[in-house]
Amino acid sequence: MEAISLTGSLILVLAIGIALGWWLGSNRSRAQSQERLVRAETTAQILSQRTEALEADAQVAGELTAAVGPLTSTVRALTQQVTGQDRQQTARLAGLDEQLRQLAAQNQRLQSSTHGLLTALSSDSGRGDWGEVQLRRIVELAGMTQHIDFDVQVTATTDAGRIRPDMIIRLPGDASIVLDAKTPLSGLDAGGDAEADATGSDSPTGAGGRDRVRAATQVHAVRRHVSALSKKSYWQAFTPTPRFVVCFLPSDGLLTLAGQEDPALIDDALSSGVILASPSTLLGLLKTVALNWQQAELSSSAHQILDLGRELHDRVATLTEHLTRMGSSLDRSVEDYNRLVGSFESRFLPTARRLSATGVSDTDLGEPQELTGRARGLTAREFSAVRGTGNGTS
Numbered sequence: 001m002e003a004i005s006l007t008g009s010l011i012l013v014l015a016i017g018i019a020l021g022w023w024l025g026s027n028r029s030r031a032q033s034q035e036r037l038v039r040a041e042t043t044a045q046i047l048s049q050r051t052e053a054l055e056a057d058a059q060v061a062g063e064l065t066a067a068v069g070p071l072t073s074t075v076r077a078l079t080q081q082v083t084g085q086d087r088q089q090t091a092r093l094a095g096l097d098e099q100l101r102q103l104a105a106q107n108q109r110l111q112s113s114t115h116g117l118l119t120a121l122s123s124d125s126g127r128g129d130w131g132e133v134q135l136r137r138i139v140e141l142a143g144m145t146q147h148i149d150f151d152v153q154v155t156a157t158t159d160a161g162r163i164r165p166d167m168i169i170r171l172p173g174d175a176s177i178v179l180d181a182k183t184p185l186s187g188l189d190a191g192g193d194a195e196a197d198a199t200g201s202d203s204p205t206g207a208g209g210r211d212r213v214r215a216a217t218q219v220h221a222v223r224r225h226v227s228a229l230s231k232k233s234y235w236q237a238f239t240p241t242p243r244f245v246v247c248f249l250p251s252d253g254l255l256t257l258a259g260q261e262d263p264a265l266i267d268d269a270l271s272s273g274v275i276l277a278s279p280s281t282l283l284g285l286l287k288t289v290a291l292n293w294q295q296a297e298l299s300s301s302a303h304q305i306l307d308l309g310r311e312l313h314d315r316v317a318t319l320t321e322h323l324t325r326m327g328s329s330l331d332r333s334v335e336d337y338n339r340l341v342g343s344f345e346s347r348f349l350p351t352a353r354r355l356s357a358t359g360v361s362d363t364d365l366g367e368p369q370e371l372t373g374r375a376r377g378l379t380a381r382e383f384s385a386v387r388g389t390g391n392g393t394s
Contacts, residue, residue, distance in 0.1 A: 131181030132166055134250035138279055139167070142286035149293060156237035163232050165245070169289055172296035177289070178234040178245045179282075182225070183254075215261040222249075222258050222276070223265060230272035244273045246285070252278040327375035338370045 132152075144150055151168045169177040226247060235241040247269070249255050255278040258265050269276050277285065345367060356363075 131183040131248060131250045134279060135167060135179065135181045135248055135282075138283050139286060142283060142290050144169075144286060144290055149290070154238075156234075158233050158236045163234060163237060165234055166248075168238060169286070171289060172292055173240075175240045175242075176238050177285075178238060178241060179248055180229055180245055181248045181250070183248070183250055215257055218254070219258050219262045219265060222254075223262070223268075226265075226269045226272055226274045226276070229274050235273075244270075244275050246275045246277050246282065248277050248282055250279065252280055254278070255281075330375040334371045334374060341368045341370050344368060 136152075139150060146152065149170055151170070152166065153164055154168045155162065155164045157163070165178045166181040167179040169179060171177065229245050229247055232245070234245045235243045249258075255276055258276070266276055349367070
């Protein structure tokens with residue numbers, strides 16, 4: 001019995017354990033299912049929220065795409081324009097480099113030419129040639145003709161010796177003006193530069209000091225040349241000639257520089273019988289001379305026309321006399337013709353008709369007609385003085 005009771009107890013305990021285990025397992029399964037359900041719902045909510053967020057992002061992205069589309073095309077066009085401008089700028093820079101190289105080469109050639117010009121001007125012969133060329137150009141601009149209005153390199157002799165001015169300007173009335181073009185340019189040669197560098201290189205003014213020394217050298221050279229010209233007395237060799245000689249400076253700047261550096265230079269030169277002339281002033285002087293020549297030619301032409309008019313008037317009077325005499329001769333010829341016709345009709349024709357009546361010829365003889373017109377006389381009042389010599393009828 002005890003064994004049965006024990007067995008029943010064990011079975012009961014086992015049944016209770018099984019029931020308790022099933023209940024515990026069922027509760028655990030239920031708890032796990034609920035936990036999974038909660039997780040699934042949470043995941044669904046999260047997914048739903050993410051889907052809404054993605055949809056909102058997609059909408060924003062679409063709006064951004066619609067807004068950024070034109071901007072993208074604009075940026076693309078701007079990029080192309082900037083690229084083209086960069087290319088053009090590069091080409092321009094390349095062309096500028098080439099121009100700079102050419103300019104540098106031209107500057108080098110200009111320096112060489114300037115050096116050659118300064119070298120040529122350093123000699124007296126070169127200065128004289130330059131002055132003569134400038135003088136010839138100004139004379140041509142004034143409209144003057146060589147050997148008519150002016151002569152060059154004319155040689156003459158005075159008390160001072162043999163002289164040869166560069167040009168003689170002819171004036172009406174056989175007068176003349178003497179021009180000298182041997183320009184003093186000592187301030188432009190190498191000696192002037194060396195003197196300026198020696199005296200002004202350490203001065204505070206620097207280049208200004210060199211300019212003043214160069215100007216002083218130039219003024220001194222002009223004064224020396226004016227003194228030499230005044231001693232030649234050109235007006236003694238060419239008469240009639242005003243008691244002065246024109247010293248031609250082939251640059252207005254030279255005369256201005258000399259006048260600014262030494263204001264008394266021009267007055268002193270005039271007192272010595274020397275007129276300092278720049279291209280502008282000399283052109284005005286030559287224009288005045290050319291105008292005087294024109295007036296002289298007009299006056300000469302007027303006198304020639306007056307003489308020709310008088311001669312023509314005398315010849316018209318002579319021709320009028322001839323016309324009147326010829327008209328009178330024609331009238332006398334008509335009268336003589338009419339007398340011949342009268343004699344022919346009254347004396348010759350009757351005898352000829354009687355001869356025809358004898359049967360010598362059957363042709364009838366015609367009768368000539370007298371002339372009734374007369375020569376027309378000169379009726380103008382200018383010919384009244386000679387009208388009486390003719391018949392004066394019309």
